[in-house]
Amino acid sequence: MSKVWILGHGQLGNMLKHAAMPLSVEAIPVDIDAKDIPDLQPQDVVTAERELWPDTPVTEKLAQHPNFINLHVFSRLADRYTQKQLLDDLGLATSPWKLVDDSLTATQVYAELGERALMKRRTGGYDGRGQFWLKQYEGTEIPDDWRNEAIVEQGINFDEEMAIVGVRDRQGNKFFYPLTLTLQVDGVLTASVAPLPRLTMLQPKAEAMLGKLLDGLDYVGVMAMECFRVDDELIVNELAPRVHNTAHWTQAGASVSQFESHMRAVAGVPLAQPQVKGLNVMINLLGTPRDERWWAISGAEPYWYGKEVREGRKVGHITFTHSGDKSLIQGLDELKEQLPERYYQVIDWVEAAVEGGSDA
Structure with missing residues (x-):
């Protein structure tokens, strides 16, 4: 073994x-x-x-x-400064950015990056933490304690957010999961939907971008690439050299989950192209107490992490996988009644995405 x-x-x-x-x-x-x-x-x-x-x-x-x-x-x-440098070196689209050093002024930021720019701590700061907006119309200045600790990016007016997860083995073989549409609430992933036929045209572009990263780093295992979609273009937002929340749906919805793909790659077990079983929805459970009724919803696959419940903390997720949209919508409607009111808009967003609504 x-x-x-x-x-x-x-x-x-x-x-x-x-x-x-x-x-x-x-x-x-x-x-x-x-x-x-x-x-x-x-x-x-x-x-x-x-x-x-x-x-x-x-x-x-x-x-x-x-x-x-x-x-x-x-x-x-892990360092957003060197991550951004890598993306630039590989010629992959990312939001224009600058290092927040001792000499950088807010005036320079507004002149070069626009009237809205987002500072991000170079390390840590996930799930919406470690971020600070610079807004010209508010006269925002750069706080001293952010200098040499952050980068600043142009604020992107994106159409929607999505992610792609891929895996590479030691021989350079690569496989990819479908692009996943994601919903971020206060900077935290709250829901994801995959695959969506309307994103199929972007799949080759996303695979080429992530594949270039995997090969350029001689990477082995699973990596996630979060992107903004602007018209028909993809802009890399963040990279994660590990299994990632955006692909938790693969546990229920693919023949080989992202977790199995990663273990295959690092342990030297042959890879295979994951086969997607149907349309998949994943709802993140954030600071939400466990409810035994979730397990009684037909089609629902809850995964409880066994952690202490605290506000905003990821304590589990629920996945639905169906080949027919009607039963999936029925399951979501039932789940909606069993979640806190803050999830109502999340479920509405998911159902609009599933049904192909223009605001998905």
């Missing part, structure tokens, strides 16, 4: 462990603050469920292993 150590033991690590079982791969999520140092063997493999981690005895031990897959990639993509 192959043994793969996973740096991090959150929900992604546990889902990777679950996906590895049918492959006869032993996957072991590791608490980065654990007191016991893991006993790695020379033939073992190391991967990660996160792109940034502190220096602890455990992380130092894992990072020293010669079979830590993509070790050189994590720090490069």
Whole structure:
């Protein structure tokens, strides 16, 4: 049995462990603050469920292993400055940007990037945190504590947000999941829908862009690329060198989930093109107490992470997979009655996307 150590033991690590079982791969999520140092063997493999981690005895031990897959990639993509440099070097479209250094002024930002620009902390700051808007009409200035700690991007007036997830093995073979339409609420992924026929025309472009990244980094495993759509063009927003929330629907809706694809790639099990079973919807459960009624909804596949429920925290997700839209809509309507009122607009957005509404 192959043994793969996973740096991090959150929900992604546990889902990777679950996906590895049918492959006869032993996957072991590791608490980065654990007191016991893991006993790695020379033939073992190391991967990660996160792109940034502190220096602890455990992380130092894992990072020293010669079979830590993509070790050189994590720090490069975890820092938005070097991530943006990579996108520019590869000629991939991304929002115009600048490094927020000691000399940069808000006046320069407005002159070069426009009247709305978004500052992002170079590291961390996911799910809407670590961001600060500069708005010329409000006379916003750059706070001193953001200097040398952030980049600033042009505010993009996009039509919608989407993501693509792909996987690459050590031989350079690549496979991709369909483009996924995503809904962000306050910067946090709240719902996703895939595949949508109207996005099919963008699929080759998205695959070419992500494929160029995977090959350029000699990457092994799953990577996610979040994009803005502006007319018929795609602009890269963020990259994640790991399994990603936007493709959680693949657990229920594809012959090979993103988690299994990643474990296959890092453990050396042959890859296969995932076959999509039907139209898929995923609803993120954010700070929402568990409700046993979810499991009684026909077609619903709840996944509860077993974490303490706190406001805004990702505590689970619910996926629907159907080849017929009618039954999917019925399931969503039933779920709507069992979720907090803040989810009503989310369900309405999903149903509009499923039905092909112009505002999807």
